[in-house]
Amino acid sequence: MKINGQHYRSVWTVGDDAFGIIDQTRLPHEFVTLTLHSAEEAAHAIRSMQTRGAPLIGAVGAYGLALSVREDASDDAINKALEMLAETRPTAINLKWALWRMRGALLNQPHGRRVALAWAEAGKIADEDVAMSEAIGFNGLKIIEGIAEQKPGQTVNILTHCNAGWLATVDYGTALAPIYMAHDAGIPLHVWVDETRPRNQGASLTAFELGSHGVAHTILADNAGGHYMQQGQVDMVIVGTDRVTANGDVANKIGTYLKALAAKDNNVPFYVALPSSTIDWTLADGRDIPIEERSPDEVLKMQGRLADGSVTVVDIAAPGSGAANPGFDVTPARLVTGFITERGICAATSEGLRSLFPK
Ligand code: MRU
Numbered sequence: 001m002k003i004n005g006q007h008y009r010s011v012w013t014v015g016d017d018a019f020g021i022i023d024q025t026r027l028p029h030e031f032v033t034l035t036l037h038s039a040e041e042a043a044h045a046i047r048s049m050q051t052r053g054a055p056l057i058g059a060v061g062a063y064g065l066a067l068s069v070r071e072d073a074s075d076d077a078i079n080k081a082l083e084m085l086a087e088t089r090p091t092a093i094n095l096k097w098a099l100w101r102m103r104g105a106l107l108n109q110p111h112g113r114r115v116a117l118a119w120a121e122a123g124k125i126a127d128e129d130v131a132m133s134e135a136i137g138f139n140g141l142k143i144i145e146g147i148a149e150q151k152p153g154q155t156v157n158i159l160t161h162c163n164a165g166w167l168a169t170v171d172y173g174t175a176l177a178p179i180y181m182a183h184d185a186g187i188p189l190h191v192w193v194d195e196t197r198p199r200n201q202g203a204s205l206t207a208f209e210l211g212s213h214g215v216a217h218t219i220l221a222d223n224a225g226g227h228y229m230q231q232g233q234v235d236m237v238i239v240g241t242d243r244v245t246a247n248g249d250v251a252n253k254i255g256t257y258l259k260a261l262a263a264k265d266n267n268v269p270f271y272v273a274l275p276s277s278t279i280d281w282t283l284a285d286g287r288d289i290p291i292e293e294r295s296p297d298e299v300l301k302m303q304g305r306l307a308d309g310s311v312t313v314v315d316i317a318a319p320g321s322g323a324a325n326p327g328f329d330v331t332p333a334r335l336v337t338g339f340i341t342e343r344g345i346c347a348a349t350s351e352g353l354r355s356l357f358p359k
Contacts, residue, residue: 001213003031009166010169011059011063016119020033021051022034024050025050027204028207036060037067038067039064039068039081041064046089047089054243058092058098062122063126064081064085068081069081089292091290091291093243094277126170133171133342136177136273139341140178143178143236143269144179145185148182156190157189157235158238159194159228159229160191161195161256162194162201164238164240173240175239179191189215189216198254203219226262226265234263235268236268238272242328243283244339244353247284248333249286249289250272251286251289252272253328256331260331273341275341276342279353279357286332287330289328289330291328292327293325293327294325296322296325300323301313338352339353343356
């Protein structure tokens, strides 16, 4: 992704003992990068959502673990760092997937080789994520082309919820990758962007990305999506996901379930884009996915920019009221039209997933 003409990934190495991220809590008002030097700093960045998005926190967790190996390459230390990083965010399976992959690449290896091996494995995880996102883009493009063929000369309207773009991955994105490719292929597109509450990631991150890439878009209050579907103004929905269970249930940013219900009621195709690192084969269905409960402050306050350019946080609720803030919800597989993966498109069923990922 290019920002002001410069190509960025969402995570990059700085020498061989540090790595960089974009501080996403500062977007869209400020573009600030951070350099992380330890597993503790990586854990803080993930917990505070300076870096976020399921595939991206997998890559950041992997680099964090690699840095811990520089300090202590023993099995014990690797297991401790893994645990510390894994507990930062519970819902996205990619984080645990990447950490366990790192562990597998390190234990049973000679201690003297572990620093180099860890850095190389984290790099592989990041590069593979880019390749998977790019393949998801090409596969999803076919669906958008199909819709464009049915309405020649007219704009294809796509709704996306939250941020599943390059800021949520190492590059390209999952849900947004097909959108970027369709835009680059000259298909006239317009994107309805939501998740305006509780964290505002549609308005602050997805809109920032789409604007940077020149894709036409409009921000919607979360409650407005169903209305535009009823009006025939949404041709398809594409969202990302933090965890897909073996039967095809989908955990994603809170509010996704309501979008899926509205899409079903209005015969709007509802696609979920995911790399295979997001599939949790160990859970039979979505009932056991741990749902992260986040700070009530995300509901009771909002961050914004004042007329003088300074960024501040304001209270928006009645003083003294509490708030509940589940970060994710589970969309049942029956509401999902299909999965867009790096290996192709499949039904949101266990058979569909197994047809693409037999082992
Ligand atoms: O809480 P976040 O911002 O880490 O979660 C973001 C989402 O829910 C995304 O849609 C999801 O991670 C998919 S990212 C490709």
